[in-house]
Amino acid sequence: MKVRISDDAVALACGADAVAAAFFAAGCEVERVSSWGMHWLEPLVELDGVSYGPVTPEDAAIIMRHSREGGNPPPDADPRLRGGDALWGKPIANHPFLARQQRLTFARAGQTRPLSLDDYAATGGWAGLAKARALGSDETMAEVLASGLRGRGGAGFPAAIKWKTVADAISDRKYIVCNADEGDSATFADRMVMEGDPFMLIEGMAIAGLAVGATKAFVYIRSEYPHAIAKMQAAVQASAHLVAPFAIEVRVGAGAYVCGEETSLLNSLEGKRGEVRAKPPLPALKGLFGQPTVVNNVLTLAAVPWILANGGAAYAAYGMGRSKGTMPVQLAGNVKHGGLFEVAFGITLGELVNEIGGGTASGRPVKAVQVGGPLGAYIHPDQFDLPFDYEAFTAADALIGHAGITVFDDTADMAAMARFAFEFCAAESCGKCTPCRIGSTRGVEVMDGILAARNSSPERGGGPRSGGGAGAGDTPNVSTVPNRPLHQPSGGPPPRSGEDFALITDLAETMKYGSLCALGGFTPYPVLSALKHWPEDFA
Amino acid sequence: MAHASLQELIAAHADREGPLLPILHDVQAAFGHISEDAMRTIAHALNLSRAEVHGVVSFYHDFKTAPDARPVLKLCRAEACKARGVEALLPAIENTAGSRVKVETIYCLGLCAVGPAALVGNTVHARLTAERASALVASL
Numbered sequence: 019m020k021v022r023i024s025d026d027a028v029a030l031a032c033g034a035d036a037v038a039a040a041f042f043a044a045g046c047e048v049e050r051v052s053s054w055g056m057h058w059l060e061p062l063v064e065l066d067g068v069s070y071g072p073v074t075p076e077d078a079a080i081i082m083r084h085s086r087e088g089g090n091p092p093p094d095a096d097p098r099l100r101g102g103d104a105l106w107g108k109p110i111a112n113h114p115f116l117a118r119q120q121r122l123t124f125a126r127a128g129q130t131r132p133l134s135l136d137d138y139a140a141t142g143g144w145a146g147l148a149k150a151r152a153l154g155s156d157e158t159m160a161e162v163l164a165s166g167l168r169g170r171g172g173a174g175f176p177a178a179i180k181w182k183t184v185a186d187a188i189s190d191r192k193y194i195v196c197n198a199d200e201g202d203s204a205t206f207a208d209r210m211v212m213e214g215d216p217f218m219l220i221e222g223m224a225i226a227g228l229a230v231g232a233t234k235a236f237v238y239i240r241s242e243y244p245h246a247i248a249k250m251q252a253a254v255q256a257s258a259h260l261v262a263p264f265a266i267e268v269r270v271g272a273g274a275y276v277c278g279e280e281t282s283l284l285n286s287l288e289g290k291r292g293e294v295r296a297k298p299p300l301p302a303l304k305g306l307f308g309q310p311t312v313v314n315n316v317l318t319l320a321a322v323p324w325i326l327a328n329g330g331a332a333y334a335a336y337g338m339g340r341s342k343g344t345m346p347v348q349l350a351g352n353v354k355h356g357g358l359f360e361v362a363f364g365i366t367l368g369e370l371v372n373e374i375g376g377g378t379a380s381g382r383p384v385k386a387v388q389v390g391g392p393l394g395a396y397i398h399p400d401q402f403d404l405p406f407d408y409e410a411f412t413a414a415d416a417l418i419g420h421a422g423i424t425v426f427d428d429t430a431d432m433a434a435m436a437r438f439a440f441e442f443c444a445a446e447s448c449g450k451c452t453p454c455r456i457g458s459t460r461g462v463e464v465m466d467g468i469l470a471a472r473n474s475s476p477e478r479g480g481g482p483r484s485g486g487g488a489g490a491g492d493t494p495n496v497s498t499v500p501n502r503p504l505h506q507p508s509g510g511p512p513p514r515s516g517e518d519f520a521l522i523t524d525l526a527e528t529m530k531y532g533s534l535c536a537l538g539g540f541t542p543y544p545v546l547s548a549l550k551h552w553p554e555d556f557a
Numbered sequence: 558m559a560h561a562s563l564q565e566l567i568a569a570h571a572d573r574e575g576p577l578l579p580i581l582h583d584v585q586a587a588f589g590h591i592s593e594d595a596m597r598t599i600a601h602a603l604n605l606s607r608a609e610v611h612g613v614v615s616f617y618h619d620f621k622t623a624p625d626a627r628p629v630l631k632l633c634r635a636e637a638c639k640a641r642g643v644e645a646l647l648p649a650i651e652n653t654a655g656s657r658v659k660v661e662t663i664y665c666l667g668l669c670a671v672g673p674a675a676l677v678g679n680t681v682h683a684r685l686t687a688e689r690a691s692a693l694v695a696s697l
Contacts, residue, residue, distance in 0.1 A: 241619055
């Protein structure tokens, strides 16, 4: 008997190694594959096309017997596994979560061994690179232009325009830099590409190199992703002969969120503090070591092999408006069916959260979702008809970012989340510009004042809020304010909340328009959206 | 445990473009911190000023300037893990950790649909409850 079990970090974190060991001990051949991206089912076991999940090591014998004998799940199976959300003895390919997807980038997810060159080649791997080599630089870029592919890192800049700028720049040394510093909470698509299909990313980089005339690439991976680092290093080594003379080097970040910003990332690669650079000059003209550089997100580069193999027009047939192709949406946080959902642009937020995600994991009502990571706006369920489209989100004062969606239930404390947005910005600011460096710290202080006033108001019973547990506002360092004499002198007059709200709004304005990069510039989005939609949490 | 010497660690990256971060990672891994002496040696080898190296070391969360032999639990406290209740685990974790285990906050392990999540060394842990998190801390 051959079983397939993922070795993606999600599967490992949920105990996949112990499950694999149990099947191996029972005499099965165990094949470690990528993850289907259905995270609530991990560890997921696939046996002769039939899947079971989530599985514990104790289930191995039951599953093997069920596979041999067929029929209904045996009565001695762990009852937890037979709940509505588990998958027990059915083909996974028919699962509604997969059936509704349009997987182009994640076409191999769950089905191939990540580091098997044979598996990769047998499933269409390297076809895009072969095509690009046959087409040459200009026609390769023409295909990418026709695809309408936009940068998947968040800014949504047309990839072909960036490539053309680098291609036209005159230099004997150009670079491809893959931004794998996926620091946004609720995002894991880059990680899944690197851990599950690393050769696809390598192929995408090689195509980009061929198109713009670069022979060296760096993949900058955050240090919080040890498994992605190991897989990419192994894959780069295993495929070096297939992409030569193009050479790829894996570099590891050092725990700085701001290095996901492209100019900060370039500084970090050069061995400097990860401070943001003022633009212009654009990295496309003066990037890494002052040379013309393509900086693309993992998902942007990973989409390229499919585009070359199938044609730009085929990719552009997906999507809506100016948002072409598919987006690997990541459903996260308090969501029942969390994981990776790749779909053409245009699907509504409500469909994603309620129909596909199945609402909250806790079973309570959805209170808010944050789209686009820590710099993304909190969106109220009233806005769930919003289509997933760069322009539609911008018009609604929100951003798609890297397409991570964090779901919160009704126990979430939105004022605490607004405070956290400032706290995060303060912790991760590179310090170069004042609005971000100072503004974030002042923001935390003002939010502390607002929270203190709220928690001591008579309607709240004069004490800190109880219950919930979902927001930072319930932690001791937030509800006690010994080091904040300005806003709550002991025994002094009550805090001036009205003025605090004006201050927050003013501060947000300054950060939004005065910051050098998106860290300071977008921190106002979660803060102001929380204040706008849930004012009751602030008073 | 036998380490490569500082000079060997530096030399291993000599032909890289932008070698400072790879060197600092190796020094941090080998010695548990990056000492003042190490910074001077690295600066000298790369023809940088000591201030430049110090500036880089102090910028990144991963680099420490003082040794700390305690085991470390890196707990994710970003939005998705907050939405899944990580803050409610803190009292139990801190209680078990005491001063024996260092509990560090990190932002995001990319395990955002199966949080609360934590990293110990290169091992990832998910679906933490107060009981499981405490047991994990106790085992370190």
